[in-house]
Amino acid sequence: MSLMISQPQINIAAEPRATASFDPPIVRPGEEAFYRVVFDALEESIESPGKLAAPPQLEVQPGAHGQILQMAGGSLQPRTSFNYRVRATSLGTFTLPEFVVKVYDKPVTVPAAQLEVVAEPPATVRPAERLLLEVPVTNLVVGQAVAVRMVLPGLPGGAVQGLGQPQLSGQGFLVDLGAVRQRIEMIRHNGTTLPSYIYETMLTPVATGNLTVMAQGFTAGNRFSGPIVITGAAIIPGAPPQYTLLESDPVVLNVRPLPTEGELPGFTGAIGRLALGQPSLVTNVLRVGDPVKLTVTVTNSGEGPLARLVPPPPPRASDWQVFAASDFAPVQAVPVRQSPRVPQPGAGVRQDAVEGVVTFSYTLIPLVTTVTGTPPIPFSCFDPKTGTYADLTIPSVPVTVRPGAAPANLSAVVQGASAGETERELVLHGLPATRGRTAATLVPPQQQAWFPIMALAPAVAFLGLWSWDRRRRYLEQHPEVVLRRRARRALRRQWRILQRAGRAADGPRFAAAAVSAMRVACAPHYPAEPRALVGADILPLLPEPDRLGQPGKVVRRFFEVTDAANFGTRPPNPADLLPLRPDLERVLQQLEDRL
Amino acid sequence: MMTRRVTPDTSPLVVRPSAFGFRASFGLRISVFGFLLAPVLCLSVFASSPDSFFQSGVTAYRAADYARAAVDFRQSVSLQPASGALQALGNAEWQQRRTGDAILAWEQALWLDPFNQAARENIRFARKVEQIEGPELAWYEVISTWLPVGWWAWIAGGSLWMAVGTGYIPGVLRWRKRTWHQAIAALALMVFLLTIPALLGVQSRARIGFVLQKDTPLRLTPTLEAQAVTRLAPGEPARWVRARGRYILIRTSRALGWVEQGQFGLTCPNAGSRPG
Numbered sequence: 001m002s003l004m005i006s007q008p009q010i011n012i013a014a015e016p017r018a019t020a021s022f023d024p025p026i027v028r029p030g031e032e033a034f035y036r037v038v039f040d041a042l043e044e045s046i047e048s049p050g051k052l053a054a055p056p057q058l059e060v061q062p063g064a065h066g067q068i069l070q071m072a073g074g075s076l077q078p079r080t081s082f083n084y085r086v087r088a089t090s091l092g093t094f095t096l097p098e099f100v101v102k103v104y105d106k107p108v109t110v111p112a113a114q115l116e117v118v119a120e121p122p123a124t125v126r127p128a129e130r131l132l133l134e135v136p137v138t139n140l141v142v143g144q145a146v147a148v149r150m151v152l153p154g155l156p157g158g159a160v161q162g163l164g165q166p167q168l169s170g171q172g173f174l175v176d177l178g179a180v181r182q183r184i185e186m187i188r189h190n191g192t193t194l195p196s197y198i199y200e201t202m203l204t205p206v207a208t209g210n211l212t213v214m215a216q217g218f219t220a221g222n223r224f225s226g227p228i229v230i231t232g233a234a235i236i237p238g239a240p241p242q243y244t245l246l247e248s249d250p251v252v253l254n255v256r257p258l259p260t261e262g263e264l265p266g267f268t269g270a271i272g273r274l275a276l277g278q279p280s281l282v283t284n285v286l287r288v289g290d291p292v293k294l295t296v297t298v299t300n301s302g303e304g305p306l307a308r309l310v311p312p313p314p315p316r317a318s319d320w321q322v323f324a325a326s327d328f329a330p331v332q333a334v335p336v337r338q339s340p341r342v343p344q345p346g347a348g349v350r351q352d353a354v355e356g357v358v359t360f361s362y363t364l365i366p367l368v369t370t371v372t373g374t375p376p377i378p379f380s381c382f383d384p385k386t387g388t389y390a391d392l393t394i395p396s397v398p399v400t401v402r403p404g405a406a407p408a409n410l411s412a413v414v415q416g417a418s419a420g421e422t423e424r425e426l427v428l429h430g431l432p433a434t435r436g437r438t439a440a441t442l443v444p445p446q447q448q449a450w451f452p453i454m455a456l457a458p459a460v461a462f463l464g465l466w467s468w469d470r471r472r473r474y475l476e477q478h479p480e481v482v483l484r485r486r487a488r489r490a491l492r493r494q495w496r497i498l499q500r501a502g503r504a505a506d507g508p509r510f511a512a513a514a515v516s517a518m519r520v521a522c523a524p525h526y527p528a529e530p531r532a533l534v535g536a537d538i539l540p541l542l543p544e545p546d547r548l549g550q551p552g553k554v555v556r557r558f559f560e561v562t563d564a565a566n567f568g569t570r571p572p573n574p575a576d577l578l579p580l581r582p583d584l585e586r587v588l589q590q591l592e593d594r595l
Numbered sequence: 596m597m598t599r600r601v602t603p604d605t606s607p608l609v610v611r612p613s614a615f616g617f618r619a620s621f622g623l624r625i626s627v628f629g630f631l632l633a634p635v636l637c638l639s640v641f642a643s644s645p646d647s648f649f650q651s652g653v654t655a656y657r658a659a660d661y662a663r664a665a666v667d668f669r670q671s672v673s674l675q676p677a678s679g680a681l682q683a684l685g686n687a688e689w690q691q692r693r694t695g696d697a698i699l700a701w702e703q704a705l706w707l708d709p710f711n712q713a714a715r716e717n718i719r720f721a722r723k724v725e726q727i728e729g730p731e732l733a734w735y736e737v738i739s740t741w742l743p744v745g746w747w748a749w750i751a752g753g754s755l756w757m758a759v760g761t762g763y764i765p766g767v768l769r770w771r772k773r774t775w776h777q778a779i780a781a782l783a784l785m786v787f788l789l790t791i792p793a794l795l796g797v798q799s800r801a802r803i804g805f806v807l808q809k810d811t812p813l814r815l816t817p818t819l820e821a822q823a824v825t826r827l828a829p830g831e832p833a834r835w836v837r838a839r840g841r842y843i844l845i846r847t848s849r850a851l852g853w854v855e856q857g858q859f860g861l862t863c864p865n866a867g868s869r870p871g
């Protein structure tokens with residue numbers, strides 16, 4: 001409470017005021033100027049001015065906005081700035097009219113401001129101060145840390161001032177405030193070497209795509225937050241600071257996702273050109289149950305800084321108990337062979353420049369005497385330069401394990417206790433290599449119109465099979481049906497033969513076919529072998545009146561002629577039978593009707 | 596985001612064969628013309644195939660252009676649903692912070708292929724990150740998740756007719772009855788009876804869907820001015836009950852209410868069009 005009371009009071013103005021101005025007030029056509037609106041109020045209490053009612057000749061884009069507290073008469077006074085980037089397309093004097101903004105829920109009028117656009121501005125008008133944002137690498141992968149710096153160039157006279165509330169604005173990245181360094185040194189800017197204020201920090205993208213980063217900060221005069229290194233001659237003004245909100249041009253970072261192909265075991269997000277030192281144990285002669293510390297260093301020789309490395313998780317080994325590195329050391333600076341991390345314009349970074357070193361420590365306990373080396377600890381990193389994963393597995397260190405005071409079943413006890421800790425950490429899996437199992441539709445087959453038909457098709461087949469079986473059994477019980485059917489087929493066959501023979505006036509063939517037709521038509525009625533039948537067997541099957549009539553005569557005549565042809569000494573002329581064809585066909589019709 | 600695809604130029608189709616200078620015979624002209632046309636036709640067919648859209652989506656995803664990747668994966672899935680393509684679509688939607696669409700796509704991937712472990716773990720990951728519960732499944736629905744949904748109907752039909760056939764055909768064909776005939780018939784009948792709950796599970800799981808939009812209001816009545824019972828998180832599961840106009844009645848684990856059709860996606864897209 002006393003600490004809170006001892007803090008200076010924040011002065012909330014009863015009647016907040018606003019100022020508006022162009023920086024610089026006179027520009028060339030196409031030259032960028034900043035339209036700056038400043039309120040003496042807290043930023044949260046100001047309704048955003050939104051889109052300004054600017055003349056059509058002025059192209060206005062919203063810029064940075066921020067708040068700083070300045071000491072005024074023993075209390076802190078808030079000062080909130082809204083920047084707009086303005087570009088005029090033609091000559092003339094343009095006025096941004098006054099407008100009203102609600103501050104502390106009260107209307108506050110922002111006065112009008114005037115911008116003069118001339119072909120040749122007076123030499124006394126200096127261009128607007130702006131920050132320079134330097135990002136050495138703009139093609140990054142997610143998680144790849146990059147050192148960035150904001151530069152506030154000094155004035156031509158050598159005066160330089162610091163930045164208040166410096167920050168990187170944008171979405172999709174993290175800024176490591178623990179890695180901030182600030183210094184003043186001579187750098188070359190616009191052909192002149194000037195003392196400049198440099199603010200360095202580290203940026204880590206956490207989202208993919210095109211990320212826009214912009215630097216902003218208030219000019220703070222001689223007020224520096226934290227230690228600062230000054231190299232060379234620099235004039236730091238003693239006057240109270242003006243707290244002008246400056247900003248840089250936006251920088252677009254192209255951030256790609258880490259590839260899933262070729263990812264190696266033990267990858268914990270380490271990105272860079274890392275190298276593994278030789279792992280070392282406190283002693284190589286151990287006793288069962290006694291802990292020993294394994295230490296290994298990882299050095300970074302890449303372009304980017306060594307970000308906060310996550311050590312690989314301790315492996316599960318049946319003969320060892322391995323604990324996570326509880327005394328994991330943060331990144332430690334080592335003598336850097338090339339001082340600036342961010343390259344000077346036109347100067348490259350040496351590829352072998354060491355940017356940092358980190359130490360991983362593990363506590364290992366041997367559980368049996370049979371082990372001869374420590375378990376290897378899988379570790380890997382992604383090298384953005386080659387676009388591949390590099391294997392940095394911590395190798396096994398040879399040891400000699402002697403019996404100790406620990407019980408003999410220590411291994412079983414330890415492994416049993418850790419069995420319940422095997423739940424895997426959930427991660428988002430990458431893309432599959434192929435389209436995988438395909439289907440015509442997401443709708444299951446039983447909900448599709450064709451499925452009932454397909455499902456009932458076997459039923460139709462079974463029904464057909466059942467019908468066939470039933471018919472077969474019937475025919476087995478009634479063989480005469482089959483005989484008559486065969487007789488009908490044979491009769492028709494012979495009938496066709498005799499018709500052809502009749503048309504060809506082939507008497508012998510005609511007579512043979514006629515007799516054969518009558519025999520096959522009568523055979524099922526006895527039943528008998530057709531060839532065994534004679535004319536007397538045919539006649540009883542004719543109706544009573546026909547037996548003695550013309551049909552009977554025809555039957556007898558045909559049998560007589562064929563018998564004489566087969567067995568007689570003087571064969572008759574079968575051609576005499578041809579005129580009997582109509583009578584024969586009537587007989588055959590009668591015989592067919594009886595089948 | 597709309598994408599525009601350049602298809603191979605098919606202008607050779609209108610060029611007269613004689614323009615190539617082959618006048619030996621009509622057959623020769625046709626064969627040469629066909630020979631020249633075949634690669635063009637093959638290219639145009641491949642350019643609009645599910646595989647080509649999938650590969651295009653993979654390329655866009657690797658270039659972090661997730662919106663285009665999602666469009667390509669969706670095109671691939673619309674041409675032919677595939678478990679891997681749906682999994683990739685879920686990833687692309689997830690990268691765009693569209694949790695509801697991502698979970699729906701992953702659920703559809705599992706609907707087609709429950710052996711897709713990556714999709715299953717992605718769903719678990721998303722539900723853990725977004726603090727969303729999964730759908731509560733009845734025992735017969737759990738059984739239906741053991742195999743791809745399309746398999747159950749075929750297994751049921753096949754086992755039923757195998758039981759019938761093994762019991763009937765030996766008698767028809769006058770084979771001697773053997774023990775293994777009866778064993779197969781009994782086994783097939785048992786499989787058929789076991790698939791019935793799974794078939795029921797598929798039917799009821801087809802009505803499970805997921806909320807697609809953030810803060811989707813669950814309305815008391817199917818009207819625009821209806822009072823909101825609660826607001827649903829994207830990816831929250833619910834069961835389709837019935838539709839009325841452009842609203843559908845859904846039952847979540849907490850409440851029953853109406854949502855707009857565009858705010859809710861069914862695992863089986865056509866399930867909502869069938870009478871309940």
